[in-house]
Amino acid sequence: MKPAAFDLARPASLAEACALLATSGDNARAIAGGQSLGPMLNLRLATPALLVPLAPLAELAGAQETATAITLGASVTHAAIADGLVPDLPPGGILAGIAAHIAYRAVRNRGTIGGSLCHADPAADWPCTLSALGAVALTSDATGKQRDIPLDDFLLGAYRTALRPGEILYAVRIPKPGAGARFGYHKSCRKPGEFAHAMAAVLDDPGRGIRRIAIGATGGRLLRAATADAALAALASCGLDLVAQQMQRAALRQALQRAGLA
Ligand SMILES: Cc1cc2nc3c(=O)[nH]c(=O)nc-3n(C[C@H](O)[C@H](O)[C@H](O)COP(=O)(O)OP(=O)(O)OC[C@H]3O[C@@H](n4cnc5c(N)ncnc54)[C@H](O)[C@@H]3O)c2cc1C
Numbered sequence: 001m002k003p004a005a006f007d008l009a010r011p012a013s014l015a016e017a018c019a020l021l022a023t024s025g026d027n028a029r030a031i032a033g034g035q036s037l038g039p040m041l042n043l044r045l046a047t048p049a050l051l052v053p054l055a056p057l058a059e060l061a062g063a064q065e066t067a068t069a070i071t072l073g074a075s076v077t078h079a080a081i082a083d084g085l086v087p088d089l090p091p092g093g094i095l096a097g098i099a100a101h102i103a104y105r106a107v108r109n110r111g112t113i114g115g116s117l118c119h120a121d122p123a124a125d126w127p128c129t130l131s132a133l134g135a136v137a138l139t140s141d142a143t144g145k146q147r148d149i150p151l152d153d154f155l156l157g158a159y160r161t162a163l164r165p166g167e168i169l170y171a172v173r174i175p176k177p178g179a180g181a182r183f184g185y186h187k188s189c190r191k192p193g194e195f196a197h198a199m200a201a202v203l204d205d206p207g208r209g210i211r212r213i214a215i216g217a218t219g220g221r222l223l224r225a226a227t228a229d230a231a232l233a234a235l236a237s238c239g240l241d242l243v244a245q246q247m248q249r250a251a252l253r254q255a256l257q258r259a260g261l262a
Contacts, residue, residue, distance in 0.1 A: 003041035009052045014059040014170055018142040020052050022166025030054050030168060032075060032115035035107050059140075060114065060170050063087055071138070071173045074114025078102045081113065089133070089176055094183050098129050104193045114169045117151070122158045123195040128216030129185055130174060131155065131224065132201035138171040139163065148173070157221040178207030184258025186251045187217075198247035200231075200255040213255075215248060228256055 011017035028050040040046040060075040063086040081099035116126040137154040187196035215223040225231035256262035
């Protein structure tokens with residue numbers, strides 16, 4: 001199928017893009033890499049009268065690094081992260097390792113970290129991994145009001161975020177793990193690059209007194225826990241069938257092992 005007809009805006013700034021979204025309400029949608037929204041338009045699951053492209057906006061581009069965090073613009077693509085074109089996290093370039101296994105190259109070339117978080121697919125890689133890393137979503141609206149929203153509060157459930165009408169995610173801030181921290185991630189897919197059927201991310205950061213576990217691909221809101229026992233208990237009561245639970249337990253075990261916790 002082809003998309004229903006739509007107009008294409010040409011906002012010159014983040015403020016202008018927010019204003020277009022705020023004044024057009026449900027008739028407008030932001031579009032970043034189009035890798036999730038494009039198929040929805042083609043299938044007419046979304047029929048906005050106006051598309052507001054985010055890729056040309058300077059405020060959503062680039063990356064910064066400080067002693068304690070890196071901040072990636074929402075328009076940074078999976079490919080740029082996989083290719084090491086933006087700052088990464090120790091130990092061992094955590095983000096590049098995640099990005100390299102999202103879909104395949106053509107999707108990674110266009111798909112963005114911000115688009116992935118805003119689409120909030122429960123089986124996507126960034127929501128699960130960045131939640132375990134304690135990332136914060138940075139948003140702005142048409143009045144210029146900015147909010148820093150911890151991902152645990154930003155990601156409300158399957159395809160649901162805390163974004164308000166007219167609000168745009170312009171960046172994500174990811175704290176740097178401390179010395180001696182370990183991170184483990186595992187996703188289970190039938191074929192490489194597919195969406196996961198089970199996934200878990202674990203951060204053990206003794207220097208900062210942090211241990212975080214996130215489990216995705218449950219069909220709903222990410223499961224979060226501070227211990228393996230609590231994660232297993234959450235899995236047992238989240239409504240998955242026994243086969244799915246078994247796959248999730250296996251993914252969790254792998255992630256825990258990689259983080260040195262099993
Ligand atoms: C074949 C295929 C396989 C894939 N496999 C995987 C996979 O294995 N793992 C994985 O994680 N993902 C996968 N994806 C999804 C891919 O990562 C997408 O890039 C991502 O989900 C959406 O990013 P985007 O930039 O394309 O966003 P878009 O499709 O442009 O937008 C998605 C949604 O977010 C909104 N939006 C986008 N950016 C912003 C913003 N900055 N502020 C506010 N709202 C915004 C849009 O309005 C839209 O509702 C796959 C996609 C395809 C097509």
